[in-house]
Amino acid sequence: MTARRTYEVTPSAARLTRSLRDVGYDFPAAVADLVDNSVSAGAAHVQVIIEFDGVDSRVFIADDGIGMSENALVEALRFGSRRTYEATDLGRYGLGLKTASLSQGKSVTVVTRRSVSVDRVFVRELNLDLIEELDEWLVVAPKRSADIDRARELLGDSAGTVVLWRLLDRVLPEKRPEGGWARRRIDTYARRTAEHLAVVFHRFLEGLPDGRKVAISVNGEKVRPWNPFAPGEEHCRELPAQRFEITVGDASGTARLRRFVLPARTQFSSQDEFERLSGPLNWNRQQGLYVYRADRLVQWGGWAGIRGIDEHTKLARASLDFDTSLDPVFNINVSKMRVSIPPQLRQMIATSVNELCLAANAAYRRSSARGNMPLHLGAGQPSSTPSADLSLAGLALRSAAMQSGHYDALESILAIIRRDAPQIATALGLAS
Numbered sequence: 247m248t249a250r251r252t253y254e255v256t257p258s259a260a261r262l263t264r265s266l267r268d269v270g271y272d273f274p275a276a277v278a279d280l281v282d283n284s285v286s287a288g289a290a291h292v293q294v295i296i297e298f299d300g301v302d303s304r305v306f307i308a309d310d311g312i313g314m315s316e317n318a319l320v321e322a323l324r325f326g327s328r329r330t331y332e333a334t335d336l337g338r339y340g341l342g343l344k345t346a347s348l349s350q351g352k353s354v355t356v357v358t359r360r361s362v363s364v365d366r367v368f369v370r371e372l373n374l375d376l377i378e379e380l381d382e383w384l385v386v387a388p389k390r391s392a393d394i395d396r397a398r399e400l401l402g403d404s405a406g407t408v409v410l411w412r413l414l415d416r417v418l419p420e421k422r423p424e425g426g427w428a429r430r431r432i433d434t435y436a437r438r439t440a441e442h443l444a445v446v447f448h449r450f451l452e453g454l455p456d457g458r459k460v461a462i463s464v465n466g467e468k469v470r471p472w473n474p475f476a477p478g479e480e481h482c483r484e485l486p487a488q489r490f491e492i493t494v495g496d497a498s499g500t501a502r503l504r505r506f507v508l509p510a511r512t513q514f515s516s517q518d519e520f521e522r523l524s525g526p527l528n529w530n531r532q533q534g535l536y537v538y539r540a541d542r543l544v545q546w547g548g549w550a551g552i553r554g555i556d557e558h559t560k561l562a563r564a565s566l567d568f569d570t571s572l573d574p575v576f577n578i579n580v581s582k583m584r585v586s587i588p589p590q591l592r593q594m595i596a597t598s599v600n601e602l603c604l605a606a607n608a609a610y611r612r613s614s615a616r617g618n619m620p621l622h623l624g625a626g627q628p629s630s631t632p633s634a635d636l637s638l639a640g641l642a643l644r645s646a647a648m649q650s651g652h653y654d655a656l657e658s659i660l661a662i663i664r665r666d667a668p669q670i671a672t673a674l675g676l677a678s
């Protein structure tokens with residue numbers, strides 16, 4: 247057999263790095279991808295500092311994780327770092343550090359120390375201007391500067407890593423980067439970043455059952471976890487949890503579903519908590535599935551095509567967890583901002599999701615019936631709104647039929663009631 251001739255075709259560094267800037271990060275998601283690295287490196291503290299200084303504005307992401315040796319640092323700056331991953335690892339592609347950083351600016355510098363005993367600090371930079379000029383995949387040891395000194399200071403005397411973003415061309419406006427508008431933009435990014443980190447890392451901020459816990463601050467302010475399921479609220483109700491075994495091609499693993507009906511406004515411990523739990527997208531759009539990969543939230547809001555969002559089901563939220571072994575099935579993207587729920591799983595969870603929405607609908611109607619109740623009607627007295635009560639009874643029937651696994655039987659019974667006593671079916675809200 248004759249050997250086939252092969253040709254090495256090295257990609258153009260200048261062109262490829264430029265296109266890799268646009269894999270879909272926004273500023274908060276780019277910072278979150280770097281916090282992923284810090285979490286995977288075992289950090290207990292992560293500081294995000296976003297500083298406005300006109301064209302010299304900069305961002306530091308500093309952690310006290312295990313840090314990197316000199317070789318590891320250079321490998322870390324390779325597009326497609328070579329390494330293997332553990333199941334709890336948040337990394338996957340060997341790209342995040344580079345693509346997330348360069349999506350916001352033209353220079354990323356990493357300052358790192360592997361351990362306290364080895365007192366050496368290593369500093370390397372990826373600089374897009376240089377890569378474009380020379381059209382080569384280059385990493386440089388940058389010249390000393392005030393920013394780099396500051397990064398070293400943030401590292402202190404212990405192990406850890408500081409990532410520094412400079413030349414923030416994607417963050418600052420081209421015109422008047424030193425102006426008030428640019429400053430406000432940076433302030434807005436800082437606020438949105440804190441909100442985003444509070445949501446996506448809430449389990450790490452709260453502390454995981456295996457003991458991992460991370461404290462994050464943005465511009466000196468501690469990020470408080472935002473748990474979509476209001477765990478501290480007395481009237482939050484959980485429906486039975488479920489597990490689903492999934493196999494698609496070579497990938498197999500478990501997905502876990504937990505379903506919650508959150509309390510209505512009047513059932514919340516305080517108005518402030520109700521507002522806080524509303525979340526960045528507000529109650530209506532925060533309903534739905536919250537998809538977690540290795541305990542890190544990657545996608546939320548809406549029902550992944552199972553049903554639409556609806557004012558009446560706004561109290562329904564569910565967590566869907568999957569392991570990294572299912573990455574290929576969930577199609578996690580490079581920026582970790584999107585997954586697609588595999589059709590097989592969507593089908594498996596559809597009934598459970600609909601059951602949750604029925605329960606949330608009932609809770610919503612109960613609360614609005616209470617809200618509409620004339621003031622003189624207290625508990626235990628007959629209600630003056632029988633139709634609201636009857637439709638509640640109808641919902642309770644549906645929900646009970648779902649929970650007992652007899653939904654088909656209820657449908658047969660209803661078909662007879664609709665035929666023989668349509669006015670009763672209508673009064674129960676079960677006419678269709």
Ligand SMILES: Nc1ncnc2c1ncn2[C@@H]1O[C@H](COP(=O)(O)OP(=O)(O)OP(=O)(O)O)[C@@H](O)[C@H]1O
Nearest residue numbers: 283284287322327337338339340341342343344407
């Ligand atoms: N803060 C950090 N502390 C220690 N090591 C780090 C840190 N950031 C990055 N690294 C190392 O650099 C490597 C490359 O990081 P990068 O984010 O580019 O890819 P990844 O995390 O492996 O995968 P993904 O593309 O999914 O993020 C990591 O795998 C890790 O070994």
Ligand SMILES: [Mg+2]
Nearest residue numbers: 283337342343
């Ligand atoms: Mg990463």
